[in-house]
Amino acid sequence: MAQLTEDQEKKLKLLFDNFDEDKSGSLNARELRKLAQLFDLNLTEQQVAAALDARDIDRDGVLDFDELKTIFAAFIRSTEDNQSEMIKAFETLLKKAGLGEDEPLTKKTLFKIQKGKGEDPMTKEDVAWLFSEFGRETTSKEELAALFCC
Structure with missing residues (x-):
């Protein structure tokens, strides 16, 4: 493994x-x-x-x-394959939010995307914590993928 x-x-x-x-x-x-x-x-x-x-x-x-x-x-099979899959997943999220491919993702947009997802959706505090890892108010799909996989 x-x-x-x-x-x-x-x-x-x-x-x-x-x-x-x-x-x-x-x-x-x-x-x-x-x-x-x-x-x-x-x-x-x-x-x-x-x-x-x-x-x-x-x-x-x-x-x-x-x-x-x-x-x-x-x-995890390979870092490159894993990051590629994560980027695809975040691209799907961005498309659902109506953002362009290279448009940055904001806390407000991520919260809007996640709001109402499942029985226990992410809170504003969850989103704020996630963005605190980047130290700024926006991020890219590559940075999100890197946070989780690489």
Whole structure:
């Protein structure tokens, strides 16, 4: 299985800590579904339960950070392919928002795109945290992809 780079692991840990709303050190089904929505994956309760069942090594009903790492590591085949797929996913988001290919993505636009997605959509605070990683009010699809995969 592919391994996460040190940088990828740090970025995933930031996401994990942010989405671990109850600061339990693990992600429950609700928190995992919210994290998936960031990647435009609107999982049903059954899909989240299946993901938990498949990767919950200690069978405690939640994912700790090491268990979440196995999910992300399973998706990594090569940095280039992974980033390309992430860019395509963000291009889809940008098109849904009516933005041009090279137009920057703002906090307001990302919140608008994510608002109403799934049962527990991203909040303004979630979007603000994400943009705080860039240190500015806009970002590109390449920067978003790099935050998550490379």
